[in-house]
Amino acid sequence: MDSITIIGLVSIITAGITMAIGGMMPSIAEGKAVVRALESIAQQPDSSPTITRTLFIGLAMIETSLIYCFVISMILIFANPFWNYFVDL
Amino acid sequence: MRLSPDQIVFWEYGFIHINLTIVTTWALMILLVVGAWLITRNMKSEIKRSRWQNILEMIVLIIRDQIKEIGLKEPDKYLGFIGTLFLFIAVSSLFTIVPWYEPPTGSLSTTAALALSVLISVPVFGIAESGFKAYLRSLAQPNFLMLPLNIMGEISRTISLAFRLFGNMMSGGLIASILISIAPFFFPIIMDALGLLTGMLQAYIFAILAAVYIAAGMQNEERKTVKSGSEKELDTQI
Numbered sequence: 152m153d154s155i156t157i158i159g160l161v162s163i164i165t166a167g168i169t170m171a172i173g174g175m176m177p178s179i180a181e182g183k184a185v186v187r188a189l190e191s192i193a194q195q196p197d198s199s200p201t202i203t204r205t206l207f208i209g210l211a212m213i214e215t216s217l218i219y220c221f222v223i224s225m226i227l228i229f230a231n232p233f234w235n236y237f238v239d240l
Numbered sequence: 241m242r243l244s245p246d247q248i249v250f251w252e253y254g255f256i257h258i259n260l261t262i263v264t265t266w267a268l269m270i271l272l273v274v275g276a277w278l279i280t281r282n283m284k285s286e287i288k289r290s291r292w293q294n295i296l297e298m299i300v301l302i303i304r305d306q307i308k309e310i311g312l313k314e315p316d317k318y319l320g321f322i323g324t325l326f327l328f329i330a331v332s333s334l335f336t337i338v339p340w341y342e343p344p345t346g347s348l349s350t351t352a353a354l355a356l357s358v359l360i361s362v363p364v365f366g367i368a369e370s371g372f373k374a375y376l377r378s379l380a381q382p383n384f385l386m387l388p389l390n391i392m393g394e395i396s397r398t399i400s401l402a403f404r405l406f407g408n409m410m411s412g413g414l415i416a417s418i419l420i421s422i423a424p425f426f427f428p429i430i431m432d433a434l435g436l437l438t439g440m441l442q443a444y445i446f447a448i449l450a451a452v453y454i455a456a457g458m459q460n461e462e463r464k465t466v467k468s469g470s471e472k473e474l475d476t477q478i
Contacts, residue, residue, distance in 0.1 A: 211445040215400045218407035
């Protein structure tokens with residue numbers, strides 16, 4: 152295999168694995184956070200605005216890692232710097 | 241495939257590029273400014289007033305209440321900055337219902353600029369509120385050894401602020417354009433509707449996080465007063 156085939160192969164496989172793991176773990180974490188928030192709202196309906204706001208901020212924080220994984224896999228597929236380097240060569 | 245509206249360049253001279261992001265940003269800015277000027281031109285305080293003034297007052301009051309709930313005591317000082325961030329991101333994602341429109345927040349340059357303005361505004365508001373020394377002390381919060389870690393935290397949360405907005409807006413457009421090539425008629429509309437929801441949510445989260453960071457940059461004084469207050473309560477209870 153020449154280097155450009157290896158780069159394409161590794162990039163696509165890595166992008167898939169990145170999205171798989173990076174989509175799985177934050178989803179579990181967000182599910183746990185939402186479950187806890189719902190339990191808290193059911194116990195104390197009066198403080199639901201505060202809980203909802205904090206929940207949204209926390210969900211955004213958790214989702215950041217998923218967004219990182221997504222951006223990296225998009226870079227690997229559509230704007231791969233190594234691929235571009237060897238194509239230009 | 242295009243990842244961002246940066247890649248459509250209209251005009252180019254040296255290092256100056258006029259691309260779709262800049263054009264859309266300026267169009268949105270003109271729209272917001274002219275709209276706000278038209279609405280606030282003749283405001284009335286009577287019972288009967290224009291519907292636009294009503295909706296603008298609602299938006300401003302909601303943003304103010306949210307800022308106050310975060311813990312900033314005088315929301316009017318920060319209303320201009322945080323409200324502008326929210327309105328710009330919200331309007332730029334709301335306009336995706338217009339065909340061939342691409343949100344300028346789907347480009348990393350725009351979101352990096354917004355996040356940089358948050359990075360600069362945190363020390364500016366903190367110094368204006370509690371003075372230069374108190375702000376430096378809040379950077380070296382638990383002890384002096386944590387100073388580099390705190391500075392790194394400021395920078396990394398700016399990067400995460402930029403990438404969160406960029407990733408969300410870009411993924412919306414990308415998923416719609418991939419689905420157009422697979423299932424052309426129905427599914428892109430659903431994903432666009434979902435994209436509207438995420439866009440509003442991201443605008444809310446960006447503004448709230450900016451408010452939280454600003455509040456964290458100036459909490460030094462307030463925390464002491466709160467602590468002494470609770471100690472007093474404990475004393476009276478005993």
